[in-house]
Amino acid sequence: MEPTSFSLFTSLRHDPALRSSPENSSDVVSFSPSSPFYMLRYHRDRMLEASQHFGWAEVSKKLTNGEELESLLNEHVESWRGKSGDAESPLKVRVLFNRSGEMHTDIITTPGIPLSSLYPATFTTPPSSNPPSKQFTPSPKTGGALVLGPDDSLATPSSPKSTWVLTIDTAPTPTSPHTLLKTTHRAHYDAARARSVPAAPTPAGNLHEVLLWNSVGEMTEGSFTSAYFYRGGRWVTPPVGVPNNVVSSSSEKAGGEGEDAVEGEREGIVSQQRSSCSKFSDEGELREPFPGRWGHSIRSVKAVAGAGGQRGTTRRWALKKGLCMEEPVARETVEVGEWVWVSNGVRGFGLGRVVETKKDD
Numbered sequence: 001m002e003p004t005s006f007s008l009f010t011s012l013r014h015d016p017a018l019r020s021s022p023e024n025s026s027d028v029v030s031f032s033p034s035s036p037f038y039m040l041r042y043h044r045d046r047m048l049e050a051s052q053h054f055g056w057a058e059v060s061k062k063l064t065n066g067e068e069l070e071s072l073l074n075e076h077v078e079s080w081r082g083k084s085g086d087a088e089s090p091l092k093v094r095v096l097f098n099r100s101g102e103m104h105t106d107i108i109t110t111p112g113i114p115l116s117s118l119y120p121a122t123f124t125t126p127p128s129s130n131p132p133s134k135q136f137t138p139s140p141k142t143g144g145a146l147v148l149g150p151d152d153s154l155a156t157p158s159s160p161k162s163t164w165v166l167t168i169d170t171a172p173t174p175t176s177p178h179t180l181l182k183t184t185h186r187a188h189y190d191a192a193r194a195r196s197v198p199a200a201p202t203p204a205g206n207l208h209e210v211l212l213w214n215s216v217g218e219m220t221e222g223s224f225t226s227a228y229f230y231r232g233g234r235w236v237t238p239p240v241g242v243p244n245n246v247v248s249s250s251s252e253k254a255g256g257e258g259e260d261a262v263e264g265e266r267e268g269i270v271s272q273q274r275s276s277c278s279k280f281s282d283e284g285e286l287r288e289p290f291p292g293r294w295g296h297s298i299r300s301v302k303a304v305a306g307a308g309g310q311r312g313t314t315r316r317w318a319l320k321k322g323l324c325m326e327e328p329v330a331r332e333t334v335e336v337g338e339w340v341w342v343s344n345g346v347r348g349f350g351l352g353r354v355v356e357t358k359k360d361d
Contacts, residue, residue: 006178006185007096008050008059012313012345013038013110013118014077015090023119029317031066037073037093038118038345042313044069047097049311050181058101076105092346096184110346118348123228123235123323126339164342164352165208166222167196168334173212173220180241182310189223199356209342209352211334212309219329221309225342228318229329235341236327237319240309314343 018024019034029039037043044066051059063069073093081087086109094106169192178185189212196210209222219238221227228235318324334340336354343349 006183007098007104008047008054008056008181008183009094009096010043010047010182010313010345011092011094012040012043013090013348014073014093014107015112015118016088017090017112017115018118021115021119028320031070035070037070038348039313039317040070040073041066042316043095043345046182046311046313047095050183051097053177053181054099056097056099056101058099059097062097062101062103072103073105077107080107113348117350119317120323120349123318123341123349124351126230161351162339162353163206163350164340165198165202165206166340166342166352166354167198167208167210167357168331168354169196169210169212170357171195172215172217175214175220175241179220179309180311193223197358199358207347207350211340211354213331217331219331219334221312222342225344226309226312226315226318228324228341228343229334230339231327231329231333235324236329237315237324238309238329239326240311312343313345314349318343318349 014036015038016036018036018038024030024035024038025033027033027041029041030037031041031044044063048060048063051057051063073095077091077093080091089109090112092108092110096104096106098104171192173179173188173192176188177183179188192210192212193208198208202208209225211222211227212220214220219227219229220240221238226237228237230236319326334354336356338354340352340354341349342352
């Protein structure tokens with residue numbers, strides 16, 4: 001049963017360090033130069049999509065002007081800082097809208113992280129999962145001369161640092177508007193986290209995340225992150241869907257009534273995005289199906305109709321920057337020990353490793 005009472009929300013980072021980030025100062029992701037809000041334009045876009053899908057007209061009106069939204073959020077942040085006496089700490093700002101268009105914020109401090117974790121230049125290639133049979137050690141008899149035997153190997157660079165512990169959910173999460181759009185109805189995420197805990201304790205300083213999959217056995221996302229898997233020599237992220245009733249100015253006239261209208265709107269949106277070269281256009285989800293950028297599989301048409309996780313802000317940025325591409329990832333291909341990048345709008349990007357899930361007693 002679908003919930004009848006919920007709010008739309010997004011969580012984003014407010015960090016004074018972002019003022020010095022050229023990437024965050026771009027009008028592609030921000031409404032003002034030197035903005036301390038992390039990808040605010042993308043957060044506004046995702047909330048606006050949600051308000052259109054659910055028909056919350058008052059929320060859509062509040063979100064139309066991005067500059068006014070940023071000004072209002074700045075007032076909330078400055079009020080919090082004034083009351084707390086904390087003028088510099090990075091913050092997690094949770095922005096919520098109810099059906100009537102009333103905005104509420106929940107603000108807490110969040111750990112500092114380098115700008116390179118918020119806007120990485122690339123995704124680290126995972127180390128080989130097959131270590132050499134014997135690592136080479138120079139012989140003192142040769143003065144350390146480099147002489148390799150048939151079973152010897154040079155030492156490889158140290159493994160990248162993992163900050164996330166990842167488990168694979170033990171049950172599927174059905175696709176719904178509340179998996180495509182960010183709302184306070186999160187029972188499905190809570191259930192996944194409760195049933196899919198790591199078999200071993202999570203190391204200090206690491207975060208635990210659950211990787212979800214849908215009813216047809218495709219990976220979708222994490223319970224509060226987007227996920228990126230290394231496949232075929234490049235990083236890929238599972239395709240997500242276009243929510244119904246997300247209407248743009250060029251698609252309002254498409255279609256007629258009922259289901260035909262919804263289908264017409266969807267086709268209008270896809271058509272508009274395919275022909276748009278705007279730097280503000282979405283990247284990935286609404287592109288015309290095409291042979292993958294490096295000769296890999298054609299994106300499934302069903303992804304346009306709705307096939308999984310949320311259209312995350314950091315995911316959208318990573319696609320636009322070419323750090324990854326869309327491609328379905330089968331659940332059975334994800335293995336314990338595998339390296340996976342994850343990201344969200346508060347903590348940026350981090351590298352995780354899949355571990356064993358605790359078995360039921």
